[in-house]
Amino acid sequence: AQSVTQPDIHITVSEGASLELRCNYSYGATPYLFWYVQSPGQGLQLLLKYFSGDTLVQGIKGFEAEFKRSQSSFNLRKPSVHWSDAAEYFCAVGPPGRGTYKYIFGTGTRLKVLA
Amino acid sequence: DAGVTQSPTHLIKTRGQQVTLRCSPKSGHDTVSWYQQALGQGPQFIFQYYEEEERQRGNFPDRFSGHQFPNYSSELNVNALLLGDSALYLCASSLGRASEAFFGQGTRLTVV
Numbered sequence: 001a002q003s004v005t006q007p008d009i010h011i012t013v014s015e016g017a018s019l020e021l022r023c024n025y026s027y028g029a030t031p032y033l034f035w036y037v038q039s040p041g042q043g044l045q046l047l048l049k050y051f052s053g054d055t056l057v058q059g060i061k062g063f064e065a066e067f068k069r070s071q072s073s074f075n076l077r078k079p080s081v082h083w084s085d086a087a088e089y090f091c092a093v094g095p096p097g098r099g100t101y102k103y104i105f106g107t108g109t110r111l112k113v114l115a
Numbered sequence: 116d117a118g119v120t121q122s123p124t125h126l127i128k129t130r131g132q133q134v135t136l137r138c139s140p141k142s143g144h145d146t147v148s149w150y151q152q153a154l155g156q157g158p159q160f161i162f163q164y165y166e167e168e169e170r171q172r173g174n175f176p177d178r179f180s181g182h183q184f185p186n187y188s189s190e191l192n193v194n195a196l197l198l199g200d201s202a203l204y205l206c207a208s209s210l211g212r213a214s215e216a217f218f219g220q221g222t223r224l225t226v227v
Contacts, residue, residue, distance in 0.1 A: 043221050044218040090157050102173060107156055108156075
């Protein structure tokens, strides 16, 4: 079955500390991979995406993610967290080559940033 | 450039009623997808519209239906509302079906 697992429901980090959010997926083939961020009461904003090529992907707001095929993972990282990064983060997968057909989302990781 | 816009932003309905949610895609986009996000969960795919036809559907009952208009805007209709339909409904648009999706702010539906 196709699924996305975000094992950390909540993560708390201090401002200026590094961050890594985990994402593992189960899919028949290498899917398209996405990270979205959602602030309270808001929609989803795309942080970055992986379709093919370089496995280290740079996104907006200083985020990056690394695709590891052998581990079926697509972890999100940021070297230094800012208070404004507090939000919920969703990893998603989509069928390769078919773009926006049916994204499958994880259950999200809520990030809290301590001043 | 306006992004994806959804209306209304909030809505309260009674069990058994019907509701219509609306979505205008980002300028230049022709494909609209709808997602349901229950509290504390990730979004779940309801269906996708392209060229005014439903192209793919998720695991949702027939009470959920939609429509896409010639100007690419879309409606999501839910009949015979249940308490469990309370959620944030997100609309996403894209150019064709082979590009990334841009999401709207969502409509918060509360069924009482």
